Amino acid sequence: MADKEATVYIIDVGKSMGQKDQGRESTNLEWSMQYVWDKITTTVATGRKTAGVGVLGLRTDETDNMMGEEEGYEHISIFQPIQQTMMSDLKYLRDTIKPSKTRKGDALSALIVATQMIVLHCKRLKYIRKIVLVTDGLGQMDDDDAAPITGKIKEECIELLILGVDFDDAEFGFKEENKDPVKKANEKVLQEICEECDGTFATMALAIKERVGVPEVKKTRPVNSYKGLLTLGNPEKYDTAMCIDIERYPKVMVASAPTASSHVQGSGSAIPGPSAQSSATIQDGKESHQNGLVAVRNARTYVVDDPDAPGGKRDVEIEETEKGFAYxxxxxxxSTSDMDVINLETIATMDIIGFVDGGLYEPYMSMSKSNLIIARKADDKAAMALSSLIHAMFERETYAVARFVPKDKKAPVLLLLAPCIDTDNGLEYLVDVELPFAEDVRHYVFPPLDRVVTVGRKKLIQHRNLPSEGLLQAMSDYVDAMDISTFGEDDEGNPTEYARMEEAFSPKLHRINQALKFRAVNETDEVPPPWESIIRYSNPPTKLLEQAQAAIDDVIRTSDIKKVPPKQKGRKRGRVIDKPLSGLDVDELLGREKRAKISDENAIPEFKQLLATIEEMDEVKKAMDQMGAIVRQFIERSVGDSGYNRALEMMRVMKEEMTDFEFPDLYNEFVRDLKRKILKGELGQGRDEMWYKIRTTRLGLIDSKTSDVSDVTPEEAFEFSKQKL
Incomplete structure (x- = not known):
């Protein structure tokens, strides 16, 4: 279970925050809110009810806080109390957080209000407490109460973070020239408060650089997947059998991207404001709306053939169905009773069934995420026993194979247990991965790469398909030139590994999260391009390519690579007929006449040859008519479905050629006529299966998505393929 959190963001919305300083195109408030929105939307994405967020406005036009109109607390308003933040809250905050018309408001008083909000919400319970103050430091502050404020913050164990707009930071390398004396004095007071509270004081530019545009790695609290015994031998029969109380936790897991859900336009929408309900909830049998959308819910029905029922189908309840297996x-x-006999009766356990040499294990055999196994907590006897096993396996360079049943009546799996000793952190544990059963292994035989075996079983080490010594050396030099093990640089400029694991983020996961965060607070603007940190390693670095250019040129020269002319696409009407690279017209040299008729024995090549020699649309139509007649002939004369595949292949070629020639209407006319003849039985009774094959092989109409000149929309093409006459 994740820790409870309570975070209060104090946002300075004073009149000065509406200015555009330091040559920025956005106001100081909009620029600062990049950081705040990123942090809040990250919290919203977790969906945790225990992650509370409060927002407090500083230097607001109105006053709305628990201190009322007391002196020193004017122009401080609670935009949102500490609570779970929803999408509707984000929209409310987005519309509320705007530059005000006043310059009055004390930041230290805002810290007192934020502390009081946390105290009232958390009481004496265990919470992670945090206050984030975002300000430009231009408001008047009374620093007489600084000491009591720091004392209360430390007493409540609150983490304080103060981010200033254009605050000076020597380490970051920024200093504001001609700084306002009020801002300079406030900046000093806030920094002293941070140092007294062991908090963090930084300029906003540094926070945006390090936080915005860099994915946040999610930290999760591991939950054990197994608590029980690790045994070697049968403890029920032998006293010498080994039994160790262990716990199993995930070590490395795949982070999956958030999944999309289907919604439709609803009849109403939620009233804007904080704490509106999610659109996925149901109250009193009615779905609540949000953003005008309603969640789509699936319903499944089961039907059987029944000639006596209306429509020939009858609905059945799921309780009336039985499982069936293909044999x-x-x-x-x-039946359900038979399933109880089929299922293997197992009990939760982890039994070591043998040991293998660590050098014989191939990494490709791992079939699952990895887990770690430790001794049961607060059990010294189990810790000593497991440590002995780990050290014995480590010294012998041995892995263990175990039969694992995670829960009672679950199917058993095989695990490989590898010892791991972390001397730096003083940790000892076993790492496990799932192994395949014999049925999971697929054996494929590939020809060797270093020799050619002839039909007569003769082995050739020199062949045109084998690389020469010069090519092998050139490729080896190219691989060395592309080495990234020392291409990177550390903070001191020394060579280090490039694309370290800690800096390589999943583009799919974090790009989706980036888009979701942006759209959550901005419904109109275009989603910005991916962060540079996400796509940094999608392509090799330019400098490395320049260094390796000589090596790749040597590979091209040694292997005698020649560029293949690109395949011509989108041939136009009245095109120039393709000529061979040699410039010779083979048909003219051989004195052959241009083909005018297509034979059914060699229809596809002759069809292509005929299209290559004609230029007028009438001639293309005649060629299509000939092929259409041959296709119908194969369907009509087919014994069963013996001629269907040849007809389908001809239709595929016809569709491709008419798409390239930009004559989709000719093909669409042919398909419409063919469907009518098939379904009306004009090509023989029982030919409906041919139309089913045409549908499944996607040989229906050419739509506008396939060809720009087609008048058929994808929706019309889909309806045509499924509808009957």
Missing amino acids: GGTVVPV
């Missing part, structure tokens, strides 16, 4: 071409029903 060849037959379905074998298995």
Whole structure:
């Protein structure tokens, strides 16, 4: 279970925050809110009810806080109390956080209000407490109460973070020239408060650089997937059997991107304001709306053929169904009572069934995420026993193979247990991965790469398909030139590894999260391009490519690579007929006549040859008519479905050629006529299966998505393929 959190963001919305300083195109408030929105939307994305967020406005036009109109607390307003933040809250805050018309408001008083908000919300319970103050330091402050404020913050164990707009930072390398004396004095007071509270004081530019545009790695609290015994031998029969109380936790897991859900336009929408309800909830049998959308819910029905029922189908309840398993071409029903007999009766356990040499294990055999196994907490006997096993396996360079059942009546799996000793942190544990059973392994035989075996079983080490010594050396030099193990630089400029694991982020996961965060607070603007940190390693660095250019040129020269002419696409009407690279017209040299008729024995090549020699649309139509007649002939004369595949291949070529020639209407006319003839039985009775094959192989109409000159929309093409006459 994650820790409870309570964070209060104090946002300075004074009149001065509406200015554009330091040559920025956005106001100081908009620029600062990049950081705040990123932090808040990250919290919203977790969906945790225990992650409370409060927002407090400083230097607001109105006054709305628990201190009322007391002196020193004017122009401080609570925009949102500490609570779970929803999408509707984000929209409310986005519309509320605007530059005010006043310069009055004390930042230290705002710290007192924020502290009081946390005290009232958290009481004496265990919370991670945090206050983030964002200000430009231009408001008047009474620093007489600085000492009591720092004392209360430290007493409540609150983490304080103060981010200033254009505050001086020597380490970051920024200093504001001609600084306002009020801002300079306030900046000094805030820094002293931070140092007294062991907090963090920084300029906003540094926070935006280090936080915005850099994905945040999610920290999760591990939850054990198994608590039980690790055994070697049968403890029920032998006293010498080994039994160790262990716990199993995830070590490395795949981070999956958030999934999308289907919604439709609803009849109403939620009233803007804080704490509106999610659109996925249901109250009193009615779905609540948000953003005018309603969640789509799926309903499944089961039907069987019944000639006596209306429409020939009858609905059945799921309780009336039974599971069936395919056995060849037959379905074998298995009742629920029979399933209890089939299921293997197992109990949760982890039994070591043998040991293997660590050098014989191939990494490609791992089938799952990795987990770590430690001794049961606060059990010294188990810790000593597991440590002995780990050290014995480590010294012998041995892995263990274990039969693992995570829960009672679950199917067993095989695990490989590897010892791991972390001397730096003083940790000892076993790492496990799932192993394949014999049925999971697929054996594929590939020809060797260093020799050619002839039909007569003769082995050749020199062949045109084998690389020469010069090519092998050139490729080796190219691989060395592209080495990134020392291409990077550390903070001191020394060579280090490039694309370290800690800096390589999943583009899919974090790009989706980036888009979601942006759209959550901005419904109109275009989603910005991916962060540079996400796509940094999508392509090799330019400097490295320049260094390796000589090596790749040597590979090209040694291997005698020649560029293949690109395949011509989108041939136009009245095009120039392609000529061979040699410039010779083979048909003219051989004195052959231009083909005018297509034979059914060699239809596809002759069809392509005919299209290559004609230029007028009438001639293309005649060629299509000939091919259409041959296709219908194969369907009509087919014994069963023996001629269907040849007809489908001809249709595929016809569709491709008419797409390239930009004559989709000719093909669409042919397909419409073919469908009518098939479904009306004009090509023989029982030919409906041919139309089913045409649908499944996507040989229906050419739509506008496939060809720009087609008048058929994708929706019309889809409806045409599924509808009957």
